[in-house]
Amino acid sequence: MRLIIPIFLVTCSTSFAQNSKSIYYELDSLSKFYEISDLELSYNYQQQALKQAALLNSQTIFMEANVRVAHLLHLKGNFRAALNHWEETFHYARSEYDTLQIYRGIGIAHDRMGNPDLALDHLLKSLELAERYETDLKVDILNDIGLLYRRINEPEKALTYFHKTNKLKADDPLYFKAYMNIGLIYLDFSQYDSAIHYYNLGFVRMGENNLRARGIYFNNMGAALSDMGKPQQALPYAKKAIEVKKKFGSVNSLANSYNLLSQIYLNLKNYPAAEKYAMLSLSGQDSSSINNIRYNALRYLIEARVKQKDTTQVIDLVYKAMAVRNVTYSQEKTEAFTEMAAKYELKEKENELLQKNLDLQKAESEIDKQAIVRKALIGVLLLSVIIIALIYFSQQRKARDNKLLKLKNEEIEKRNKQIRQMEKYKSRFFANISHEFRTPLTLILGPIGEIRAKVDDRQSNLYLDMMQKNALRLLAQINQLLDLSKLDSGELKYHIIEEDIVSFVKGVTMCFELLASSRNINLVFFSDEKEIMAWFDKDCLEKIIINLLSNAFKFTTEADDISVKLLRNGDHLEMNVTDTGKGIEPEEQSKIFERYYYTENDVQASSGIGLALVKELVEAHNGSISFKSIKGKGSSFTITLPLGKDQWQGSDKCLIGVPSNDLYKLTAPEAIIDNLPEADDVQQTFCSKKSVLVIEDNADVRLFIRETLKSDFNIVEADNGRTGIKLGEELVPDVIISDIMMFGVDGYEVVKHLKQSEKTSHIPIILLTARADVESKLKGLQIEADDFITKPFERKELVIRITNLINTREKLKNQFSNSVILKPGDITISSIDQAFVEKLLEAVEENIDNSSFGVEELARTVGMSRSQLHRKLQAIAGQPPNKFIRNIRLARAMDLLKNNAGTVSEIAYMTGFSTPNYFSKCFHDQFGYTPGEVKKVVA
Numbered sequence: 001m002r003l004i005i006p007i008f009l010v011t012c013s014t015s016f017a018q019n020s021k022s023i024y025y026e027l028d029s030l031s032k033f034y035e036i037s038d039l040e041l042s043y044n045y046q047q048q049a050l051k052q053a054a055l056l057n058s059q060t061i062f063m064e065a066n067v068r069v070a071h072l073l074h075l076k077g078n079f080r081a082a083l084n085h086w087e088e089t090f091h092y093a094r095s096e097y098d099t100l101q102i103y104r105g106i107g108i109a110h111d112r113m114g115n116p117d118l119a120l121d122h123l124l125k126s127l128e129l130a131e132r133y134e135t136d137l138k139v140d141i142l143n144d145i146g147l148l149y150r151r152i153n154e155p156e157k158a159l160t161y162f163h164k165t166n167k168l169k170a171d172d173p174l175y176f177k178a179y180m181n182i183g184l185i186y187l188d189f190s191q192y193d194s195a196i197h198y199y200n201l202g203f204v205r206m207g208e209n210n211l212r213a214r215g216i217y218f219n220n221m222g223a224a225l226s227d228m229g230k231p232q233q234a235l236p237y238a239k240k241a242i243e244v245k246k247k248f249g250s251v252n253s254l255a256n257s258y259n260l261l262s263q264i265y266l267n268l269k270n271y272p273a274a275e276k277y278a279m280l281s282l283s284g285q286d287s288s289s290i291n292n293i294r295y296n297a298l299r300y301l302i303e304a305r306v307k308q309k310d311t312t313q314v315i316d317l318v319y320k321a322m323a324v325r326n327v328t329y330s331q332e333k334t335e336a337f338t339e340m341a342a343k344y345e346l347k348e349k350e351n352e353l354l355q356k357n358l359d360l361q362k363a364e365s366e367i368d369k370q371a372i373v374r375k376a377l378i379g380v381l382l383l384s385v386i387i388i389a390l391i392y393f394s395q396q397r398k399a400r401d402n403k404l405l406k407l408k409n410e411e412i413e414k415r416n417k418q419i420r421q422m423e424k425y426k427s428r429f430f431a432n433i434s435h436e437f438r439t440p441l442t443l444i445l446g447p448i449g450e451i452r453a454k455v456d457d458r459q460s461n462l463y464l465d466m467m468q469k470n471a472l473r474l475l476a477q478i479n480q481l482l483d484l485s486k487l488d489s490g491e492l493k494y495h496i497i498e499e500d501i502v503s504f505v506k507g508v509t510m511c512f513e514l515l516a517s518s519r520n521i522n523l524v525f526f527s528d529e530k531e532i533m534a535w536f537d538k539d540c541l542e543k544i545i546i547n548l549l550s551n552a553f554k555f556t557t558e559a560d561d562i563s564v565k566l567l568r569n570g571d572h573l574e575m576n577v578t579d580t581g582k583g584i585e586p587e588e589q590s591k592i593f594e595r596y597y598y599t600e601n602d603v604q605a606s607s608g609i610g611l612a613l614v615k616e617l618v619e620a621h622n623g624s625i626s627f628k629s630i631k632g633k634g635s636s637f638t639i640t641l642p643l644g645k646d647q648w649q650g651s652d653k654c655l656i657g658v659p660s661n662d663l664y665k666l667t668a669p670e671a672i673i674d675n676l677p678e679a680d681d682v683q684q685t686f687c688s689k690k691s692v693l694v695i696e697d698n699a700d701v702r703l704f705i706r707e708t709l710k711s712d713f714n715i716v717e718a719d720n721g722r723t724g725i726k727l728g729e730e731l732v733p734d735v736i737i738s739d740i741m742m743f744g745v746d747g748y749e750v751v752k753h754l755k756q757s758e759k760t761s762h763i764p765i766i767l768l769t770a771r772a773d774v775e776s777k778l779k780g781l782q783i784e785a786d787d788f789i790t791k792p793f794e795r796k797e798l799v800i801r802i803t804n805l806i807n808t809r810e811k812l813k814n815q816f817s818n819s820v821i822l823k824p825g826d827i828t829i830s831s832i833d834q835a836f837v838e839k840l841l842e843a844v845e846e847n848i849d850n851s852s853f854g855v856e857e858l859a860r861t862v863g864m865s866r867s868q869l870h871r872k873l874q875a876i877a878g879q880p881p882n883k884f885i886r887n888i889r890l891a892r893a894m895d896l897l898k899n900n901a902g903t904v905s906e907i908a909y910m911t912g913f914s915t916p917n918y919f920s921k922c923f924h925d926q927f928g929y930t931p932g933e934v935k936k937v938v939a
Contacts, residue, residue, distance in 0.1 A: 024052040024061065031068065035075075038247065039212070043072045063092030070105050074112075075212070077252035083109035100129035104141055111144070116152050123148065139165050143177045150184060156578070159185045160522050160561050176205040180216060183224070189528065192228045196221065215244040219257050226260065231267035238264055255281040256293050262300040266307075275304035295321055444471050459707055466700045494537040494620070495655050496648045501534040501541075501573060502527045502566055508545045509564045512553065520558045527566040534573060534643040540617045547610040548577040548637050555635070556581035557744040558720070571643055578636040582743075584629040592627075622647045689714045690806055691733040695724030695750060696768065697742045701791075705737065708795045713802070721745025729759045732871040734809075735802050736765045748783060755784045759868055761832035762876045764805040768793075809875065833876050836862070840873075844888045851912045855881040889913065890926050897934040904931045 027049035034042035053065035070085035086105040107122030130138035146161035165178040179202030186195035206213040222237035258281035265274035278301035298321035516523035629635035718724035740747035847853035908919035
């Protein structure tokens with residue numbers, strides 16, 4: 001079958017030999033056909049196709065041919081030449097889709113050439129365009145970025161991108177790469193079963209004819225089995241990879257498989273074979289070879305020769321390997337190279353050093369012994385005097401320092417005593433007030449439950465749900481305060497049991513899965529072992545995990561990553577909770593574990609209890625907690641806990657083997673449940689009711705506003721500022737209500753963006769704020785916010801303020817609705833709206849005689865959809881676009897008729913009317929008399 005198709009295509013080529021374009025497409029088809037089976041033949045056909053494309057007068061075809069050549073050079077491993085082709089192809093790009101391919105190609109080339117920063121920059125540009133066009137290339141780009149992160153030793157980020165790829169269309173054969181790459185990451189983590197599982201998933205999807213993919217599969221399986229200590233099972237896979245790659249023709253990829261076979265033979269102690277394949281790898285690589293491939297080949301060659309006691313060129317090979325690596329070596333690798341170089345030092349150098357030592361000893365023996373003794377006595381005397389002086393001055397300084405230190409310590413102790421006393425009073429106060437709060441909360445929660453069971457009304461149930469959920473949140477905060485109080489007084493008891501800590505931590509983490517999914521956050525759980533038995537208090541550990549994850553979710557936005565990773569380190573467990581969110585300001589990092597401390601940038605105004613409680617619970621478990629945070633890049637908290645039982649023995653605070661009856665009540669996690677977005681109903685029917693867009697990140701507040709306004713207005717909701725801006729421009733509502741304090745894009749940015757956009761500049765915006773200070777209002781007024789409402793607010797106040805803003809706009813609109821022609825100077829809402837009307841007038845004037853210029857063309861001129869233009873013009877002028885165009889044509893016709901510029905029929909066509917009769921009808925409807933009567937009326 002492989003021969004039939006090419007022969008058919010060559011026959012077609014002969015038939016159309018006179019047509020250059022046909023010849024090009026036939027050569028291109030041959031190249032594509034052989035790409036998965038014979039790379040060299042595919043490249044040769046594409047080179048011929050490129051020459052044929054140069055003869056054609058088509059920039060598009062020539063660019064297409066260059067892209068194919070660059071792609072094949074990449075597959076051949078010639079990345080320098082590929083980069084040159086990609087950069088040259090920029091000159092022929094005719095669309096953003098073409099640019100997408102070029103950015104990707106340049107990124108891959110830089111990656112393979114060891115320029116990760118340039119590679120990531122170009123790949124991210126390519127990904128942005130791929131998401132805009134929803135092309136299948138997005139899959140390949142995500143894989144490329146994942147591989148880049150793996151090469152720079154960031155496997156968790158790599159896995160994030162591979163999983164994103166895999167989620168796009170998991171069952172499609174084209175997506176086998178994601179499975180192969182996920183397997184690579186699990187191999188890095190030494191999770192071999194998982195790695196082989198994903199390799200096999202990729203293998204069944206790659207197709208029988210895709211030889212390049214099969215070569216990668218055999219190579220990866222061989223590497224996994226070799227790393228597992230199964231060289232005998234790995235051997236046939238490595239040989240099969242070489243067999244396939246020889247047919248495919250990728251030089252550097254083949255060299256990589258030779259390295260694998262050399263490594264396997266080293267493990268099998270077949271050192272001659274190991275040396276043979278390491279030499280084949282070195283001789284087979286071209287100048288564009290990745291440093292790692294050449295480095296591994298040199299490393300295996302050195303080890304094979306050492307094992308055979310053949311020191312030929314070993315030192316030279318060691319220094320070559322170090323030069324090729326061209327990176328900062330870890331201490332372990334540096335010591336290994338140094339030890340190897342020292343062990344196999346050339347005999348000539350050893351003899352030379354030995355001779356120098358003998359000469360030195362002989363010269364020293366000839367020195368006058370008496371002179372040496374005399375000089376030594378003088379030196380000892382001088383040294384004794386210096387030492388006595390130093391001791392005297394040192395004792396004097398030490399006595400003075402001790403006196404100062406004693407005074408300082410007394411002052412510090414006095415201050416610490418005062419601080420401890422204040423903390424004691426503060427803790428006692430919070431403990432007392434917490435107990436006082438629990439009683440009324442109990443009396444609130446109990447009746448709510450009773451009423452919910454009896455009420456069937458939907459709206460009443462919504463409010464009851466909201467009340468219950470927020471009362472539970474308040475109860476959770478009170479429970480945390482009480483926990484701190486118990487820790488201070490030593491009354492907190494620990495229920496220590498033995499359990500699999502991996503399944504426990506994973507179970508608590510997965511409680512956040514729904515929240516992560518709703519906010520498009522990638523939540524990942526890792527463990528280096530399937531099961532780790534440990535003695536711990538389940539209640540305390542659950543509080544630790546939930547507080548850390550709640551904190552992570554609070555400071556991450558859409559498309560961020562959160563991971564929980566477990567690692568056994570001897571008799572201790574390391575738990576790492578990492579996010580890629582906003583990070584912590586450097587000046588605030590020293591205070592985050594302090595009680596009741598919260599940052600000024602915390603838009604959710606936390607109580608400052610959670611992290612303080614986490615630290616004290618960790619330390620109560622004889623553990624430690626640390627963190628790293630970079631502003632704008634995220635935070636990582638690491639907890640170390642002992643696994644054993646001995647630490648708890650003999651403590652009167654521990655009940656060993658007795659489970660807790662009062663596990664933490666926030667497993668679902670109520671502490672951040674208000675971050676769960678409601679499903680936005682953007683399919684509104686904008687009919688008789690006015691429309692209101694509500695932008696608020698708190699689901700309960702959105703619910704309250706929706707239920708308050710739904711009887712009078714059509715309500716659209718957005719749970720963050722970015723979505724709010726998008727919906728505002730798409731729907732052009734009558735009023736927008738936005739909270740100020742939102743994570744990511746806040747209310748001020750929403751107002752600034754919408755007021756500067758032609759589509760939305762006319763829309764009145766009300767800002768909701770919990771801050772009633774003058775500075776907040778002045779800031780909002782400076783960016784043209786129309787009104788402020790301070791939380792909490794009354795329903796009637798909100799309705800009245802919205803109604804007033806709409807009525808004000810209606811009065812302005814009514815002034816223009818019956819005008820023959822709308823003038824920019826008449827618009828008093830904003831300068832942006834004036835400029836917008838000027839642009840509309842100019843567009844209609846330029847096409848005044850074009851009868852086919854209508855609403856669709858006018859909308860396209862100003863970069864809006866037909867519906868957006870309709871809502872915009874209706875809002876600021878009370879005129880639909882078709883009336884706006886017709887009025888301008890009629891006003892121009894009136895001027896021409898007054899100046900006797902032609903007959904009625906001529907002026908009808910000059911002003912874009914399709915027929916004189918229709919022109920006369922429109923003219924009479926507008927002015928109350930016919931075009932022929934203008935002279936009489938004017939006279």
